Amino acid sequence: MDKQRHEAEVEIIIPFHDVDMMEVAWHGHYVKYFEIARCALLDQIDYNYQQMKDSGYAWPVIDLRIRYPQSALFNQKVTARARVAEWENRLKIDYEIRDSASGRRLTRGHTIQVAVDIATREMCLESPPVLLEKLGVLP
Numbered sequence: 001m002d003k004q005r006h007e008a009e010v011e012i013i014i015p016f017h018d019v020d021m022m023e024v025a026w027h028g029h030y031v032k033y034f035e036i037a038r039c040a041l042l043d044q045i046d047y048n049y050q051q052m053k054d055s056g057y058a059w060p061v062i063d064l065r066i067r068y069p070q071s072a073l074f075n076q077k078v079t080a081r082a083r084v085a086e087w088e089n090r091l092k093i094d095y096e097i098r099d100s101a102s103g104r105r106l107t108r109g110h111t112i113q114v115a116v117d118i119a120t121r122e123m124c125l126e127s128p129p130v131l132l133e134k135l136g137v138l139p
Contacts, residue, residue, distance in 0.1 A: 008041035023074035037082035066109035
């Protein structure tokens, strides 16, 4: 797998409206940071949400895991990274959020998405060929 093609990073400065009175980012906002990195990754592999829809598939998140070893703080510059970890029967994306200056890991997690045929609303038991084509992993 071409690692550069299947991984994306974005820098985010933690905004005031994402923090509590102690200037710590609220735990639910990390999902948004994951999503920003995931969108950059999907754009990079040329299969963003509009292209998914156009190909006849929706890709709902069916599982989300997050670990919070450290907190992100108001005005902190962080790097959110998304990486394709699995693609055969589901799309698993691993995430890390790191302090941009020190590289210290703040948060990690993953999401699992499955293909759903938009026409029939049925979940696919394996990833459709369009995803494998976009990832460049067709046999």
